[in-house]
Every structure is written in structure tokens, then in C-alpha cells.
Amino acid sequence: MKKSLFILTTLLLLMACNTKKKTEETTIVAKNENFVHLTDAQIKNAGIVTGKIEQKEISAILKVNGKIDVPPQNMVSISVPLGGYLKTTKLLPGMHVFKSDIIAVMEDQQYIQLQQDYLTAKAKISFLENEYLRQKELNQSQASSDKVYQQAEADYRTQRVLITSLGEKLKLAGINFDKISENSISRSINIYSPINGYVSKVNVNIGKYVSPTEVLFELINPTDIHLALKIFEKNLNKLYIGQKLTAYTNNNPEKKYPCEILLIGKDLSIEGNTEVHCHFELYDKTLIPGTYMNAEIEVKNIKAFALPTDAIVRFEGKQYVYKINGNNQFDMVEVTVGESENGFAEIIFGSDNDMSKIDFVTKGAYSLLMMMKNKAE
Numbered sequence: 001m002k003k004s005l006f007i008l009t010t011l012l013l014l015m016a017c018n019t020k021k022k023t024e025e026t027t028i029v030a031k032n033e034n035f036v037h038l039t040d041a042q043i044k045n046a047g048i049v050t051g052k053i054e055q056k057e058i059s060a061i062l063k064v065n066g067k068i069d070v071p072p073q074n075m076v077s078i079s080v081p082l083g084g085y086l087k088t089t090k091l092l093p094g095m096h097v098f099k100s101d102i103i104a105v106m107e108d109q110q111y112i113q114l115q116q117d118y119l120t121a122k123a124k125i126s127f128l129e130n131e132y133l134r135q136k137e138l139n140q141s142q143a144s145s146d147k148v149y150q151q152a153e154a155d156y157r158t159q160r161v162l163i164t165s166l167g168e169k170l171k172l173a174g175i176n177f178d179k180i181s182e183n184s185i186s187r188s189i190n191i192y193s194p195i196n197g198y199v200s201k202v203n204v205n206i207g208k209y210v211s212p213t214e215v216l217f218e219l220i221n222p223t224d225i226h227l228a229l230k231i232f233e234k235n236l237n238k239l240y241i242g243q244k245l246t247a248y249t250n251n252n253p254e255k256k257y258p259c260e261i262l263l264i265g266k267d268l269s270i271e272g273n274t275e276v277h278c279h280f281e282l283y284d285k286t287l288i289p290g291t292y293m294n295a296e297i298e299v300k301n302i303k304a305f306a307l308p309t310d311a312i313v314r315f316e317g318k319q320y321v322y323k324i325n326g327n328n329q330f331d332m333v334e335v336t337v338g339e340s341e342n343g344f345a346e347i348i349f350g351s352d353n354d355m356s357k358i359d360f361v362t363k364g365a366y367s368l369l370m371m372m373k374n375k376a377e
Helices: 002-031 040-045 109-140 146-173 233-238 365-376
Strands: 035-037 049-052 054-069 075-078 084-088 102-107 188-192 197-202 217-220 226-232 244-249 257-264 273-280 292-308 313-315 318-324 329-341 344-349 359-363
Touching (some): 035 365, 054 233, 054 344, 226 233, 226 292, 233 273, 292 359, 313 365, 318 365, 329 365, 359 365
Antiparallel strands (some): 035 329, 049 359, 054 292, 075 217, 197 217, 226 273, 318 329, 318 359, 329 344
């Protein structure tokens, strides 16, 4: 009985030792999953190339968005300073107009009255001028009193002021006072386009009375449209006047529009951004104000440590590079990848250790990853 008990105890101890050994082996495998050891032949067959990390100046692409805008001097609101009824117009939104085209005809009885007042005042000025000159001559010869002479002078000068003011009112209404006479008084006036452009809004219809404060039409000259981009505060120091960029629409991202930064805003919105205005280098009539656009701005970074993009592998949502640890051992190191340019990518390590003296795998990193997976399995 004692002999059987001894044998059973020995077997249990042997089984416990084997379990502990297997656990240790498992722990070692788990601990060693981030490196792989290869022979010279394996390295050659896998096409692995090594090299040191380099310092490079990498250009970053700042991606922003905005919309096409029109500067105030290129937007015109058409109104009638004296008001009136809209008699005729052929304007429709989107229609192209040329400078000096007749875009509307207005009519109102006040235009008749204004022309009448001007012609009446102009007809009376000759009489008042002659009376003023006559009284001046008589006053010099003491044949007329100063009071009569001064009254004649005041009447003449007042009439001149009246004619000048009525003439300015006629010009404001769009009536050429040099072409009106007692036989050519018109009840209507023409409204002319002040710019070359297109119609963006039509706010009236024929027969409607329009007050001086109302806007009939809105015209836009699109030859100097701007791209207004929203730029966050953290990126403002990367931009400067004259900086080049490319813009494109969501509907046609392949077509690029070269632009240049014209103005950088000096105040921030509640969201922490400001507007940066850009000028299109080439005018394209298909670009319509209000259209949303994306833009890519190339900005220069400071010099950063960089490796070829072939040196970077992505595994389980993270990015890694392989460093050489001597004796053909390759350690997988987690990194953060910054901007990339011309086949190189900025590498940001999680530690402050000097990596400039360490060799890294620059080609064949994915081959190493496959070997590590096979080893783990």
C-alpha cells in the first residue's frame, strides 16, 4: 500500500513539473512574439535590405475646404433711386448681361414732373439773369436801390442752384437732361447694366411698384471670384500671402484649379477658424459662387526622421518598423507615422531614445511580418 502511494505521488509531481514547463514555454513564446531570428540564407531569400533612419524635410499636405465667394466690388444690386413701376424686363437668373445693356424699363409720373420742373427752371433762368444784370447796371449808376439789386441777384443765384439740383436728380434717375426738351418729355426711364456678368437674383415682376430701397436685380461679375477657405488656428502659421494651392470640387475631383492665397483673416470665429481668401489663377466660367470646394495646400515641415514607406508594416490596427538587434535578430517597434513624400514617411517613436545610430529594415518588412506570424502559429 505504501509502495502504491509513493508511485502515485511521484506521478503527480511529474505531471505538475510538465505543466509548469509548458506554461513557461507558452510565456516565452508570448514574450518573444515581437522579434524574429533569421539565418543569412533566410535574409537573402526574403530580400531584406537594412539602413539607417534619415533626417529629411517632408512636405505635408494640408487638406481644407471652403466655398467660392464673390468680393463686394463684383456684386451689384440694382435699384431705382426714385422708385417707380416696372414696365418691362427680360432678365432671368443665370442670364448673361453686358455692360450698358438695357435690363429694365421703369415708368412713373414723377419722371414727368421732374423733367417739367427742370425745363421750367431752365426757361426762367434767362429772365432772371437779364434782370440781375440790369439791376446791377442801374445800381452802379445810383438809379436803383441796393435792396432791389440784391433781390435780383438772390433770385438769379437761387434759380441756378435749382437747375443744378434738378439736373442731378435727373442723372440719378437715369435721364440725360441734355436730351430733354418740351417736345421730348418721357414718362419712362431705362435701367442699364453697370457690369459684364450674369444675373443671380430677380426680385420683381412686371407691373410691380418698387420703392427706392428695394433691390430689383442682383448681378455678379464672376471674372474675379475668390475661394474662401476655413482654416483652423493651429494651421494659420503654416500659411502666407502668395502661397500656392490646388482646389477641386466634390463632383469632379480629378480637375484641379490652381490658386494663390490673397488674404488671411485676422479674427477667429467661435469654432476657432478664420477665412483665407484665394485667387483662381485661371478663370473658369463653370465655377459658380456658393459652390463648395476642397483644397490641398503644401506646407513645409521641419526636418524629421524618415524611413522608406516599404519599411512600415500595419498589423492589428497599429504601425511598426523593424530594427536590427544584432545576430540577425529583428525587433518589431511600434511607431507613429507622420506625413509622407517621395517614398519616405516621417517616423515618430514612442520613446526619446536616439534612433539615428540604429539600423532598420528598409525593404522586406512585410516578409518579416509573415515569418513572425508563422513562428507564432
